[in-house]
Every structure is written in C-alpha cells, then in structure tokens.
Amino acid sequence: MTAFWAAWITQDLIQVFGVGLFPVPDLVLFLLLYRLSGESPDVIPVIWLAVMAGLLWDLRWASFAGPSSMLFVVASVIYYLVWINVPVAGRNTFLALVLMLMSQLFVSLGRVLFAFGKPQIVVQFGMMQVVLALPAVVVAAWMVGRNLRAHE
Amino acid sequence: MRWDRLPNPWIHAALAVILSLLFVVFTYGGDAFRRGSLLFSGVLHWVEWPAATARRTLSTGLTWFEDQQELLRVNRMLRLEVLELRGRAQESVENVEPELPAGLLRARVTYRPPERWWEEVRVDRGSLDGVRPGDAVLSDGFLVGRVMKVASRECWVELLTSLSLLVPVVVDATRDLGVVTGTGAGGVQLLYIPPERELEEGMTLSTALVSERLQPGIPLGKIGRRDVSRGALFPYEVLLGADLSRLYNVSLFVRKGEKSP
Numbered sequence: 001m002t003a004f005w006a007a008w009i010t011q012d013l014i015q016v017f018g019v020g021l022f023p024v025p026d027l028v029l030f031l032l033l034y035r036l037s038g039e040s041p042d043v044i045p046v047i048w049l050a051v052m053a054g055l056l057w058d059l060r061w062a063s064f065a066g067p068s069s070m071l072f073v074v075a076s077v078i079y080y081l082v083w084i085n086v087p088v089a090g091r092n093t094f095l096a097l098v099l100m101l102m103s104q105l106f107v108s109l110g111r112v113l114f115a116f117g118k119p120q121i122v123v124q125f126g127m128m129q130v131v132l133a134l135p136a137v138v139v140a141a142w143m144v145g146r147n148l149r150a151h152e
Numbered sequence: 153m154r155w156d157r158l159p160n161p162w163i164h165a166a167l168a169v170i171l172s173l174l175f176v177v178f179t180y181g182g183d184a185f186r187r188g189s190l191l192f193s194g195v196l197h198w199v200e201w202p203a204a205t206a207r208r209t210l211s212t213g214l215t216w217f218e219d220q221q222e223l224l225r226v227n228r229m230l231r232l233e234v235l236e237l238r239g240r241a242q243e244s245v246e247n248v249e250p251e252l253p254a255g256l257l258r259a260r261v262t263y264r265p266p267e268r269w270w271e272e273v274r275v276d277r278g279s280l281d282g283v284r285p286g287d288a289v290l291s292d293g294f295l296v297g298r299v300m301k302v303a304s305r306e307c308w309v310e311l312l313t314s315l316s317l318l319v320p321v322v323v324d325a326t327r328d329l330g331v332v333t334g335t336g337a338g339g340v341q342l343l344y345i346p347p348e349r350e351l352e353e354g355m356t357l358s359t360a361l362v363s364e365r366l367q368p369g370i371p372l373g374k375i376g377r378r379d380v381s382r383g384a385l386f387p388y389e390v391l392l393g394a395d396l397s398r399l400y401n402v403s404l405f406v407r408k409g410e411k412s413p
Contacts, residue, residue, distance in 0.1 A: 012200065013202070014203070016200045016203035016204050016207060019207075043161040044161050044164045047161065047164045050168065051168045055172075055175065056192075059185075059188060059192045060189065064176060064182070064185055065179040065185060066172040066173060066174070067172070067176060070169050070176070073169055074169065076165075077162075114176075
C-alpha cells in the first residue's frame with residue numbers, strides 16, 4: 001500500500017510540475033501491472049486499487065470521475081489476461097515492457113477520448129505519453145524480469 | 153455477500169468497470185464533484201508544494217529568458233529603425249529647400265516641348281497659387297522668363313531665349329536702358345542701346361522699372377561681346393546668369409495678397 005501511495009503522489013507531483021508542458025506517465029498503472037506480473041498475483045486487490053487510483057486521479061485532475069479508474073481496470077485486466085496466457089518460458093522483461101507500453105497507450109488514448117479530443121490530438125498525446133513513460137516502463141519491466149529470475 | 157468473497161476476479165473487474173461508469177454518469181458536470189475536487193486539491197496543497205514551487209521557478213526563469221529574448225529582438229528592431237530614421241532625417245536635411253523671399257513661389261518644370269525648347273516651359277504652379285500672367289520667373293536668383301498663360305494649377309513660362317519676349321533692362325553700371333530678347337536658338341541679345349554708348353563686357357543687367365508686373369532690379373546676367381550692328385540695332389550678347397539649357401526648378405515672383413482672377 002505504501003508503494004501505491006508513493007507512486008500516486010509521485011505521479012501527482014510530476015503532473016503538478018509538468019501540467020501544460022508534457023503528459024505525465026501513469027506510474028500507478030505500472031505499479032499495478034508490476035503487481036500482476038508475479039507467479040500467482042492477487043488480482044482482486046489490484047483491481048480495486050486501480051479503481052481507487054483512477055478515482056483519486058480524476059478527482060484531482062479531471063472534471064468528472066470514472067474514466068481513469070475504468071481505463072486502469074480494463075488495462076490491468078487485459079494485461080493480466082495476456083500475461084497468464086503466455087507460457088511461463090515466454091514471460092520476460094521484453095514482454096512486460098511491450099505490454100506496459102501498450103497499456104499506457106490504451107489509457108492515454110482512452111483518457112483523451114473521454115475529454116472529447118480530436119483524433120489527431122489524441123494520437124499525438126498518446127504517443128507523447130508513451131515516449132515519456134518509457135523510462136518508467138523500462139524500470140518496471142526490469143523489476144518484473146528480476147522477479148521472474150528470482151523465482152526460477 | 154461481501155465483495156472480497158466473490159470467487160472470480162472477473163466479477164470484480166466487471167463491478168469495477170460498472171462502478172467507474174456510474175461515477176462518470178453521476179459526476180459529469182456536477183457541482184458536488186467540483187466541490188470535492190476543490191477539497192481534495194486543498195488537502196494535497198502542501199504535498200504538492202515542492203512541485204508547484206519548482207514549476208513556478210521554472211516558469212519564472214523561462215519567462216525571464218523569453219523576456220530577455222524579446223527585449224533583444226525589440227532592441228535590434230529599434231536600432232535598425234533608428235538607423236533608418238537617421239538616414240531619412242539626413243536625406244530630408246539635405247533636400248530641404250532654402251527659405252524663399254516673400255512673394256517667391258518654388259515651382260517645378262513639368263514639361264518643356266522639344267520643338268520649342270528655347271521658347272517656353274510649363275511649371276506646376278497656377279492661379280490657385282497666386283500666379284498671374286507677366287510674373288517674373290527666376291532660376292538661381294536670375295530672371296529666366298515671364299509667365300505667359302496661367303491655368304488653375306499650372307502655367308506656361310516664356311523664356312528669355314524666346315524671340316517674342318521683350319524684357320526692358322537697365323545696365324547697372326551706366327543706368328542705360330535697353331531691351332533683352334532671345335535669338336530663338338538659345339542666345340539672348342541686348343538691344344536698343346544708343347550707338348554712342350560703349351558698354352563693357354561683364355557689366356551686369358537687371359530688370360528696369362517699366363512694368364507693373366515685372367519687378368525692377370531682378371538680375372539677368374552680364375553683357376558679353378558686341379555683335380555686328382543690324383540697321384538701327386546695336387546688339388550686345390547677353391550672358392545669362394541662369395543656365396536655361398538645364399531648367400528643372402524655378403521660382404515665380406508673385407505679388408503677395410493679390411488674388412488671381
């Protein structure tokens with residue numbers, strides 16, 4: 001839970017610093033996805049943490065609540081579905097990295113669509129957020145890989 | 153049934169999505185959500201303070217940098233403008249026309265017919281400027297002709313080199329009276345000087361007091377050599393003070409206070 005709050009507040013601080021300048025990467029989402037990448041992840045708490053993280057984010061940075069929580073939940077579930085359907089031998093750092101980037105893109109596009117953005121702006125914003133999220137995703141994917149190696 | 157006893161995580165996921173959608177529906181455009189958002193922002197105020205301060209500092213720095221750039225740009229533009237204005241001021245000072253004596257109107261020659269090159273010119277002053285027929289026309293302070301025809305905004309000037317223009321003059325040194333007229337080919341002659349008078353080359357000529365419109369004392373030029381006498385005429389060559397071959401600007405000697413008809 002501490003890690004959850006730390007990630008949420010860090011994301012909030014980055015947003016405060018960079019609002020209007022650059023889209024902030026969804027660090028909480030990467031934390032949730034990292035939690036889902038274990039051998040036998042506890043999915044249900046992750047789902048409700050996603051709901052809480054999204055609601056709080058929307059409460060702080062959106063004009064209505066719900067979009068972020070829904071996108072976080074859907075992204076987490078899709079990530080989990082793909083992850084558990086890949087053979088254990090295929091689960092590695094690169095897979096986690098790709099899936100996390102795709103999840104970030106999904107959340108970015110969905111969030112901007114909820115704000116009734118124009119398609120061109122939505123794509124630009126999404127791609128920019130993915131690029132900016134790359135360092136955080138690399139770290140998260142590296143942690144996933146390290147956990148996987150620890151269990152082997 | 154308690155939520156944590158639901159066996160299947162997919163049910164939790166579905167419930168979470170439904171709950172999120174309900175939040176979307178019930179908070180969209182609602183005041184309660186706005187109030188909650190403001191309250192939450194207030195709670196986070198101190199947590200966010202470092203980031204907000206860093207943001208403000210960065211913004212101030214960027215603004216200062218942009219202001220400096222803008223100042224430099226404006227400064228560069230103003231320097232160029234100053235240089236341009238200095239150039240223009242210098243040019244206008246160089247082109248400033250000397251103040252004319254009272255009654256003198258500066259005029260520009262607008263047309264000089266080639267077939268009557270030594271006869272007449274047209275200038276851009278007319279009756280609206282107070283010009284009347286007979287007014288003296290000067291160039292470089294010397295008489296070059298008289299106004300012949302006047303329109304509202306322009307007039308025709310008959311030149312001293314014209315055969316038909318006769319101007320009474322006086323020899324300044326001897327007070328002898330004579331008449332100056334043109335040869336029609338660019339030359340000017342002094343006529344009607346008594347044959348017993350021996351005038352020397354270089355004596356100056358000026359207009360004589362014999363006309364209402366032509367002011368006396370306007371210089372014309374100097375006497376040149378004496379020509380061969382033709383009958384009762386004992387002509388002298390006149391060296392005009394003004395250069396009639398290049399006549400671009402002239403001055404019209406108009407009577408002040410007189411209204412044109």
